[in-house]
Structure formats: structure tokens, C-alpha cells
Amino acid sequence: MNCKKSILSAAIVASLSFAAQLHAQETSTTTQTTEDATDLGTITVVGIRGSIEKSLEAKRDSDSRVEVITSEDIGKMPDKNVADSLSRVPGVNISAASANEGAFDENDRVSMRGTSPSLTQTLIDGHNVASGDWFVLNQTGTVGRSVSYSLLPAELVDRVVVRKSSEAKLVEGGAVGSIDIVTRNPLNFDEGFSIFGSVGAVHAELPGKTDPQISVLGNWKNADGSFGLTVQAFSEERHLRRDGQELLGYEAIGANTAAGVAHPDLVGVFFPTLVGSALFEQERKRTGGMITAQFKPTDTVELEANYFRSDMKADNYNRNYMLWGSRIINGTNGANGQVPLPGYVIRNNTLVQAEFAATPGVDPANAFGIYDQISRPGAKSSTEFFSVDGKWDVSDKLTFSGQIGTSEGHGETPTQDVAEWDVGLNSGAGWGLHGVGAADWHLGNANTGVPGTPGTDYRLDWIFGFQDIDVVDEEDWAKLDGKYFVDDSVLDSIEFGVRNARHKRNLDQVTAQGPDFSGGPDPFDPANWPNGFQNYPGDFGDGLGGNFPRNIWYFSPGQLAIFNQMTNRDPVSRFFFPGAYGLEETSSAAYTQFNFSGERWTANLGVRFVRTEEEVTNYVNADPLDPAAITTSAFGAFKKVLTTNTYNDWLPSANFKYNLNDDMVLRLAASRTLTRPDFSALAGAVSLTPPAAVGGIGTGTGGNPQLEPIISTNLDATFEWYYAERALFSVGVFYMDIDNYVALGTDRQAYFTIDAQRPQGELIQYDLTVPVSSSAKVKGLELAWEQPFGDHFGVFANYTYADGDTDDGTAMLGTSENTYNVGAYFENDKFNARVNYNYRSEFFSGLDRASAFYQDEIDNVSASFGYQITDNFSLALDLMNLNNPKTKYYAENKDRPRSIYENGRQYYLNFRFKF
Numbered sequence: 001m002n003c004k005k006s007i008l009s010a011a012i013v014a015s016l017s018f019a020a021q022l023h024a025q026e027t028s029t030t031t032q033t034t035e036d037a038t039d040l041g042t043i044t045v046v047g048i049r050g051s052i053e054k055s056l057e058a059k060r061d062s063d064s065r066v067e068v069i070t071s072e073d074i075g076k077m078p079d080k081n082v083a084d085s086l087s088r089v090p091g092v093n094i095s096a097a098s099a100n101e102g103a104f105d106e107n108d109r110v111s112m113r114g115t116s117p118s119l120t121q122t123l124i125d126g127h128n129v130a131s132g133d134w135f136v137l138n139q140t141g142t143v144g145r146s147v148s149y150s151l152l153p154a155e156l157v158d159r160v161v162v163r164k165s166s167e168a169k170l171v172e173g174g175a176v177g178s179i180d181i182v183t184r185n186p187l188n189f190d191e192g193f194s195i196f197g198s199v200g201a202v203h204a205e206l207p208g209k210t211d212p213q214i215s216v217l218g219n220w221k222n223a224d225g226s227f228g229l230t231v232q233a234f235s236e237e238r239h240l241r242r243d244g245q246e247l248l249g250y251e252a253i254g255a256n257t258a259a260g261v262a263h264p265d266l267v268g269v270f271f272p273t274l275v276g277s278a279l280f281e282q283e284r285k286r287t288g289g290m291i292t293a294q295f296k297p298t299d300t301v302e303l304e305a306n307y308f309r310s311d312m313k314a315d316n317y318n319r320n321y322m323l324w325g326s327r328i329i330n331g332t333n334g335a336n337g338q339v340p341l342p343g344y345v346i347r348n349n350t351l352v353q354a355e356f357a358a359t360p361g362v363d364p365a366n367a368f369g370i371y372d373q374i375s376r377p378g379a380k381s382s383t384e385f386f387s388v389d390g391k392w393d394v395s396d397k398l399t400f401s402g403q404i405g406t407s408e409g410h411g412e413t414p415t416q417d418v419a420e421w422d423v424g425l426n427s428g429a430g431w432g433l434h435g436v437g438a439a440d441w442h443l444g445n446a447n448t449g450v451p452g453t454p455g456t457d458y459r460l461d462w463i464f465g466f467q468d469i470d471v472v473d474e475e476d477w478a479k480l481d482g483k484y485f486v487d488d489s490v491l492d493s494i495e496f497g498v499r500n501a502r503h504k505r506n507l508d509q510v511t512a513q514g515p516d517f518s519g520g521p522d523p524f525d526p527a528n529w530p531n532g533f534q535n536y537p538g539d540f541g542d543g544l545g546g547n548f549p550r551n552i553w554y555f556s557p558g559q560l561a562i563f564n565q566m567t568n569r570d571p572v573s574r575f576f577f578p579g580a581y582g583l584e585e586t587s588s589a590a591y592t593q594f595n596f597s598g599e600r601w602t603a604n605l606g607v608r609f610v611r612t613e614e615e616v617t618n619y620v621n622a623d624p625l626d627p628a629a630i631t632t633s634a635f636g637a638f639k640k641v642l643t644t645n646t647y648n649d650w651l652p653s654a655n656f657k658y659n660l661n662d663d664m665v666l667r668l669a670a671s672r673t674l675t676r677p678d679f680s681a682l683a684g685a686v687s688l689t690p691p692a693a694v695g696g697i698g699t700g701t702g703g704n705p706q707l708e709p710i711i712s713t714n715l716d717a718t719f720e721w722y723y724a725e726r727a728l729f730s731v732g733v734f735y736m737d738i739d740n741y742v743a744l745g746t747d748r749q750a751y752f753t754i755d756a757q758r759p760q761g762e763l764i765q766y767d768l769t770v771p772v773s774s775s776a777k778v779k780g781l782e783l784a785w786e787q788p789f790g791d792h793f794g795v796f797a798n799y800t801y802a803d804g805d806t807d808d809g810t811a812m813l814g815t816s817e818n819t820y821n822v823g824a825y826f827e828n829d830k831f832n833a834r835v836n837y838n839y840r841s842e843f844f845s846g847l848d849r850a851s852a853f854y855q856d857e858i859d860n861v862s863a864s865f866g867y868q869i870t871d872n873f874s875l876a877l878d879l880m881n882l883n884n885p886k887t888k889y890y891a892e893n894k895d896r897p898r899s900i901y902e903n904g905r906q907y908y909l910n911f912r913f914k915f
């Protein structure tokens with residue numbers, strides 16, 4: 001079967017339409033690794049070899065610790081967004097998920113040096129960019145500071161600067177480092193008028209779909225080079241299918257359950273809460289563009305205006321047919337759940353193998369399985385910014401530069417069409433866990449291929465879902481920088497400046513829908529639907545292993561939409577106040593930086609002062625008689641709470657570079673850097689579970705608006721040896737001591753509660769699991785090697801070791817101990833080829849459904865091939881996920897698998913042109 005699929009894929013790839021993409025190797029750009037465009041000279045290079053030379057030259061000339069990726073690198077690799085390119089940089093990790101939603105087939109988040117993505121800052125042309133997420137759980141659940149790279153196509157980039165050491169003049173926000181995406185300048189193009197473009201297609205193997213891709217860039221500048229305009233547009237469509245198995249959390253067997261009473265050895269043993277066959281399908285369309293105008297009326301004055309927008313339409317449909325372990329064992333079947341048949345197996349305090357008998361005649365409410373179908377039409381995300389930069393050389397000794405701008409991002413879920421069924425009624429069930437990867441499981445004699453008879457084979461359990469969601473992320477900023485040059489002294493220059501920014505993030509409306517059929521016909525009886533039902537693809541899960549249900553029925557998204565018209569979607573009575581929040585941060589900064597140089601050395605020393613004023617708004621349970629209470633919601637009475645804080649932080653930094661000889665460079669750096677806590681950590685929704693007994697203590701979760709900015713004290717040392725043209729060997733060590741690191745702790749709080757036990761309502765104490773300030777340390781090693789062989793061949797490799805420790809002994813978010821890349825390339829005047837292998841070891845991703853969530857080790861193989869037809873036309877074939885990697889997750893240990901996903905391979909064929 002796999003052989004047939006590979007042959008089919010090859011045939012489809014061979015028939016893809018020819019097209020053209022921006023050939024960035026033909027542009028002449030000014031290489032820079034700082035915000036000053038004049039710090040480095042212009043180097044005109046072409047091809048893979050030229051791009052390596054250009055990147056190493058910029059890295060070598062920088063006064064601080066940086067890595068540089070040029071546009072040529074992106075153009076010559078299978079890089080469909082900026083994160084793909086960053087995956088090959090030492091010290092950088094990429095992931096295909098923002099939180100614990102499971103991996104999709106596009107790199108979406110970037111992190112540095114064994115930490116979470118929220119501690120890495122992403123900039124475009126030196127400023128922050130607002131961002132949005134299309135996935136509902138990233139809109140309402142874990143909401144971090146990181147930027148979604150799925151909105152940032154590779155065509156946007158002139159170069160990417162990865163800053164591993166800080167300087168006082170750099171905008172704060174990256175506790176462990178920052179990534180600056182530098183776009184193109186109209187006056188840097190060689191020709192007065194030029195057009196670059198590509199037209200092509202992408203074939204995704206798993207969904208079996210081929211979709212168009214197009215990108216066009218036009219640039220014009222006048223004869224004297226005083227004014228230029230660049231206009232760029234892109235439209236990229238792609239189908240995605242993700243086959244998966246999900247185990248949604250683990251629970252312990254209680255002493256008073258039937259299983260615990262019958263088998264005391266099972267008390268306290270963990271079992272899977274839900275085990276499901278999950279099919280996710282999506283159609284993505286990324287469109288947008290950028291306009292840049294550059295004006296240089298004199299040699300001393302320069303102005304530039306930029307507008308960028310990227311929209312991702314991301315309709316998606318997720319189905320998950322599940323064994324309901326918690327209902328079977330801790331639920332209501334029989335008296336207190338079911339007892340496993342003899343032969344069950346316990347390993348690592350986990351019930352890894354169990355069988356349960358069918359229960360004929362028992363209430364169908366006690367189903368052994370449950371089935372969710374969730375369609376999200378209209379899901380989308382977007383980002384845009386507008387900025388104006390100016391520079392004025394007042395004299396030979398004094399220069400001023402400034403920037404003002406605004407950015408806005410959205411993450412939207414206007415509708416969730418959802419239905420949930422009890423399935424496997426009285427069917428029996430069983431599972432077998434085999435470590436990380438796919439489990440074996442079944443629902444006895446249940447026929448998964450057809451819906452069957454309502455009330456006998458399945459029944460409606462609930463209709464749920466959030467909608468009317470539009471998370472708005474905004475930032476406005478202004479800054480002014482100055483630089484004064486000092487002659488005839490070790491002190492070269494003094495830089496100084498101020499910056500002010502206001503960042504807002506709001507989710508103003510969350511509607512939680514529920515059933516309201518009002519006596520109408522059963523919308524879940526297939527007899528009522530002339531279009532019937534569909535089934536999972538015939539090859540669903542073929543690459544996952546395991547023996548579990550694969551032939552599963554489902555209704556179409558259109559049918560679900562009709563079902564859900566019968567639900568209660570009133571935005572007033574169904575307003576889910578705990579999910580709404582608002583956050584506004586005003587940051588003011590000022591800095592001074594001194595730049596020094598000697599015969600073989602350079603250095604800078606500076607300090608940045610940052611003042612953060614923070615306002616967090618959320619909603620908590622309230623007494624209905626409280627004058628401030630809002631009583632219009634079916635979920636209870638709530639009131640708005642505003643929390644304000646102000647923080648003042650000093651951020652010193654120092655960088656030292658010494659040229660040991662013409663080929664060897666030694667670098668030392670020390671700094672204090674800052675990142676603010678995640679939005680969901682500050683303003684997360686409060687969820688309460690009241691105590692069963694009167695006078696007891698309840699439990700719950702929530703945010704913590706009192707969290708202080710995260711401060712990291714950093715030390716960095718690097719040795720670089722540029723032993724030949726396009727060659728490098730480097731070794732670096734780093735250490736980060738992080739204060740106010742966000743961990744989880746318990747805080748006792750009181751909330752007014754109305755429930756069946758307390759119909760009149762009373763103030764109840766709750767022990768909430770909330771984010772708290774802790775501390776952490778990360779130390780590591782980075783190795784990098786670039787080696788050409790003759791005029792046409794070359795290899796490269798890098799390795800990063802990271803060791804993260806937290807004060808409370810828990811795993812540190814995002815810390816992969818080992819990450820490495822190995823690659824090779826060939827290039828002559830007509831043909832080029834490049835292949836890359838990337839590996840990342842396992843890492844802690846957070847908590848999900850009260851259990852740990854680790855991503856297991858993963859590797860990836862990608863390749864690209866290019867052929868230069870003429871000076872103006874070329875072909876490019878980019879191959880991604882060639883090894884068809886499986887993304888695997890596990891809980892507290894590897895005997896508790898959480899999920900496994902397969903996204904399949906993708907093939908891009910483009911015909912590129914330039915005029």
C-alpha cells in the first residue's frame with residue numbers, strides 16, 4: 001500500500017504545474033545584524049554558496065552574538081514560513097503547536113535555548129507584531145506571548161537575525177533571545193524596475209490534494225535612487241489531514257469504586273480517561289502582501305513606510321470516536337463502575353491492559369464510548385502592521401532615527417457546530433497500552449461504520465461549543481534613538497533613546513451554546529437525512545500502528561451546521577463570562593549604550609530602564625444581590641474585577657568581541673533581560689468545582705494577575721573559527737538564571753457559589769491551581785560547523801545541549817536536552833540540491849486535563865532541488881516531511897501515552913521568473 005502511495009505521489013508531483021517564485025539571490029541587499037543599516041557594507045552574492053558566505057560575514061562582523069539567515073537560504077530550502085528556516089539555526093527549536101492541541105504539518109512556534117516560545121521575542125524590522133491563532137483552544141485556553149509563524153511566509157524575508165545576546169538599545173521582551181525578521185528595502189534593488197514571482201502547486205500526500213501557490217513582487221525606484229516602491233502579494237492554499245489517536249488524560253481508580261473494592265491492588269492505579277480515533281481535516285488559505293515606500297530626498301534624510309497584512313482562512317473539522325474509560329471504571333455503570341476481567345496488567349502504576357464485559361440491559365446512559373464531531377467554519381487568524389521609519393544625519397557626529405507604528409492581530413472562531421453522542425451502548429470494551437505510540441482498543445461489538453438505531457446503538461449526549469470568539473491583539477508604539485560619534489578615543493559612540501508602547505489583548509464575547517430542540521424532530525436520526533453519512537478515509541491510521549477502530553461514520557459539516565441551528569446560541573443568556581478577559585500594558589523605556597573599540601576588539605556597555613503599567617480585567621462568581629453583579633447569564637452571576645500593577649526594571653548589558661587573529665573570534669556577553677507572563681497566566685478564566693460536602697473546600701483553576709515580569713540574568717561565551725572561505729567551526733556556552741519563572745501552585749480564594757447543595761448561595765473557599773512566580777536555570781552548549789568541499793559541495797552540522805531546572809523540581813517548559821541538524825548541498829551554474837535532517841529530543845509541553853503533557857523525540861528530513869533554465873527562469877522542487885514523521889506525546893511517564901499524529905509528506909513544485 002505504501003509503495004502504491006509513493007508511486008501515486010511521484011506521479012502527481014511530476015504533473016504539477018510549472019511556476020516561479022521570488023529569486024532573492026538576484027537582489028543586492030545591505031547585510032546588517034543591527035538596527036543600523038550602515039554598520040555593514042553591501043555584499044552582492046548569488047546561490048547557496050553566496051548565501052552562506054553572506055550569513056557568515058554578517059555573523060562575524062557583529063559586535064554581539066547573532067546568527068543570520070539570508071533570503072537566499074530561504075529561497076533555496078523547502079521553507080514555507082520563517083520558522084522552517086529557523087529550525088536549522090543552533091540554539092533554536094521549532095514546534096508545530098502553540099500549546100497542547102497536537103502537531104499540525106506546519107511549523108508554528110519558535111523558541112530558543114531550551115525554553116518555551118513565550119520567552120523568545122519575534123520582531124519585524126525591529127518592532128513587535130501583533131498575532132492571532134485560528135485554533136479555538138489557543139484563543140480561549142493557553143494564550144502565550146509567542147507569534148504564530150504560520151502567518152509569516154518565507155517570501156516576506158530579506159534576512160532573519162537571531163540575537164542570542166542583548167544590547168541596551170534593543171527593545172525588551174525576549175528573556176532568552178529575540179528573532180528579528182528584516183524585510184526588503186526598495187532602494188537596495190539593483191534595477192530601476194524589476195518583477196520577481198512564482199507560480200506553482202503543493203501536493204499533500206495524506207489528503208491527496210493539490211493546491212495552487214503564487215507569489216509576486218514588483219519593485220521600482222527612480223533614476224537618482226531617491227525614491228522606491230516595493231509591492232508584494234501572495235496567495236497560498238493547502239489541504240491538511242491529520243490522522244491520530246488521542247488519550248485524553250488519566251485518572252486514578254478510587255477505593256470506593258467497584259474495581260477498587262474487588263481488586264485493592266487497583267486503588268490509586270491510573271487509567272486512560274478517554275481513548276479515541278481522531279481525524280482532523282482542514283483547508284488553509286494564506287493571502288496577503290506588503291507595500292514598502294522608501295524616500296531619500298538628501299544624503300542625510302531618509303523615510304520609509306511599511307504596510308503588511310497576512311490572513312489565514314482555516315476552516316476545520318475534527319472527529320474523535322472514543323472509549324470512555326472514566327465512565328467505565330469511575331462512572332455509573334452498575335453501582336460504581338465496572339470491574340476489569342481477570343488478566344489485567346499494571347505497569348508503572350498504570351492499568352496498561354484491561355478488558356470489560358458487555359452489560360446488556362443496563363441503562364444506555366452508561367455508554368462505554370462517546371463520539372465528538374466538531375466543525376469550525378470561518379475559523380481564521382490575521383496579522384497586520386503599519387510603520388514609519390525616519391533617519392536624520394544631523395552632522396558627521398550626530399544621527400537621529402525614529403519609528404512609529406501600529407499592529408493588530410485577530411484569532412476568530414465565529415461558529416462551532418458540535419454534537420456529542422454516547423456510543424458503544426452496553427458493548428463491552430478493552431485497551432492495551434504499549435508505551436509511547438498507538439494503543440490497541442475496542443468497544444466490543446459496537447458497529448463503528450454506521451450510526452445504527454438511536455437509543456439502541458447511540459444517543460445524543462450533549463451539544464456544546466464556544467463561538468462568537470474574536471481575540472483582538474493590538475500594539476501601538478513610538479521610539480526615538482540617537483547616536484553620537486566620538487573621535488580619537490577608545491569610546492567610539494554613545495547611543496541613547498526612548499520608547500513607549502501600549503499593548504492590548506481582549507476577548508470580549510464568548511458564547512457557550514447548548515441544546516434547545518424545542519420539541520422538534522430528532523436531528524440525529526440518520527433517517528431524517530437524505531444525504532446519509534460518510535466514513536473515515538479507507539487508509540485512516542495506516543501509518544500509526546496499533547489495532548483500534550478506523551472505519552467510523554460521521555455527518556458532513558453541512559449537516560452539523562443544520563443540527564446546530566436548533567441549539568441555544570443567545571449571546572446574552574449564553575455569555576460565558578469566565579472565558580472573557582482584557583489586558584492592557586503600557587511600557588516606557590529609556591536607554592544609554594556606550595560602544596568601544598581597540599586594535600583587535602570591540603565592546604558595548606549599556607543599561608535599559610523599563611516601566612510596565614499593567615491592567616488585567618476578568619470576571620468572577622458573584623452574589624446576585626451584589627450591586628456590581630451581572631445576572632443575565634445562564635451560568636450564574638458574575639462581576640468584573642480590575643487588577644492594576646506597576647513594575648520598574650533595570651536591564652544592564654555588556655558585549656565583548658576579541659579577534660584572536662585574522663580567523664578566530666572570541667565573544668563574551670552578560671545581560672539582564674525581560675519577558676512579561678503569558679496572557680492566559682495573567683488573565684486566565686477561573687473554573688470552580690464546588691465541594692460535595694457542606695463546609696468542605698472546593699477546587700479549581702485560574703489565572704494570576706499579580707505575576708511580575710520574568711527576568712533572566714544571562715552569561716554567554718563563544719569561540720568562532722573562520723578557517724576557510726564559507727567555513728566555520730564554533731563552540732559556545734550559555735547560562736540563564738530566570739527569576740519570576742511561571743510555575744503552578746495553589747492559592748486559597750473565596751467565591752460565591754450557588755448549586756444544588758447551596759440553592760441560596762454562600763461564600764465557599766476554593767484551593768485554586770494558579771500560575772505562581774518561581775525560578776529556573778538553564779545551561780547549555782552550542783556547536784556549529786560549515787565545511788565546503790571544492791567549488792560545488794558542502795556540508796553543515798550543529799548541535800545544541802540544554803539543561804533546564806526549576807525550583808520546584810518540575811520539568812521546564814520547552815526544554816529539549818538535545819537538538820541537532822545535519823545537511824549537505826551541491827550547486828553549479830545550472831543545478832542545485834540541498835538536504836537537511838533535524839532532530840529534537842523530548843520536552844515538557846505543559847499540563848492538559850490534569851496530567852503532564854510531553855512531546856516525544858521527533859526528527860524530520862527535507863530536501864530541495866533547483867534547475868536554472870535561463871537567467872530569467874528556473875524550477876524548484878521542495879520536499880517536506882520526507883521521512884513521514886509521527887508526532888507522539890505522553891503523560892507522567894512513557895507507559896502513559898497521550899497521542900500520536902501523522903500529517904504526511906508535502907511536495908512543492910514552483911516555476912520562478914524574474915524580469
